[in-house]
Amino acid sequence: MMATLQRAYRTMHRHYGPQRWWPAQARFEIVIGAVLTQSTAWRNVERALAALRAEIPLTAEAILEATPHRLAEWLRPSGYYNLKAQRLRAVCTFFVRNGGWHGLDRWQTEELRRRLLEVRGVGPETADAIILYAFERPVFVADAYSRRLFSRLRLIEGDEPYEQLRAQVEETLGDDHRDYNEYHALIVRHGKDVCRSRPRCFDCCLRDMCPAAPG
DNA sequence: TACCAGGAGAAAA
C-alpha cells in the first residue's frame, strides 16, 4: 500500500503541479470554509464567503456578533444555510472560549482533534481539514474523494470506517504536514478533474495504476 | 429531470 500511495502522489504531483491549499485569504477563513464545504461544491462556498466578507471581518468574534438570521442569509449560497449558521457559530464559540489561535496552538494534535470533535457540527472530516490546513498538523483528510480513489486503486474495500482509512494512510505518510496538504489537495483535484466524470478512470494520469483499466 | 457536491447528526430499523 505504501509504495502505491507514494507512486500515486508522485504521479499526480507531476501531472497537476503543486496545489498549495487551502484556497483562503486568511487563516480563519480556512475554518469557515471547512464548515461551509460540508457536502457542498466549493463554488457555492466561495459565494457564501464573498457574501460574508462583504459584510463583516472573517473572524470568530465578528461572526458571533451577527444575528443568527443575518448569518444564515449570508451563508445561503452554500446550501444547508440554517444548519451551517448554527455550526459556524458553534465553531466560533469554541475558538473564542479557548483563547483563539494562541490558545489552540498549544494543544497537542490528538487533544485538538478530540476537542474539535466535541463541537456540534464538526465531524471527523471537518476536524481533520481544520487541523491539517489551519493548524498545519500532519493528519490525513479521509474524504469522499480519497475513499473513491483508493477504492478504485484497490487499496481499500471502500466501506471502511473513517478512522480506519485515516490511520491506514497516515501509517504510510511521514510527519510532514506539507505532504498531507499536497496529497489531499491533489486527490481532490484529480477527483474533480477525472474520476467523477469518468467513473472507471480509464483516461487519467493514474491509469497505469488502475486495476480496472484495460490493457 | 435527476443527480451530485471537499458531511454531520438525529431518527428509525
Place this chain on the structure above:
DNA sequence: TTTTCTCATGGT
C-alpha cells in the same frame, strides 16, 4: 449497531 432521513443551493 447499522441504515435511512434531513438539511438546501447551484451546476451539469
